[in-house]
Amino acid sequence: MTGTKVLEFFPAGGPHGSWPAEEYAAQRRAQGQPASVVMDLERDAFLVVAPEQDGAQAVA
Incomplete structure (x- = not known):
């Protein structure tokens, strides 16, 4: 691995009790x-x- 890749971002000022980033990450993990x-x-x-995974970038 060479680092990390940002999949999505969510503003921190969401409604009280709402955790959209955690929910999105949980959905990704459920998909393996x-x-x-x-x-x-x-x-x-x-x-x-x-x-990030090694070799993820395709060379043209």
Whole structure:
């Protein structure tokens, strides 16, 4: 692995009791894809990230 890839981001100011980033990550994991949630303090957002895989980029 070479790093992480951002799959989606969600603003931190969502409605009380709403966890869209966690729900999105859980859906990805249910499909067998690794995903976790991290906080981006500069953007004030939650990021759903996954490990980048070696060789994921196709060479043209």
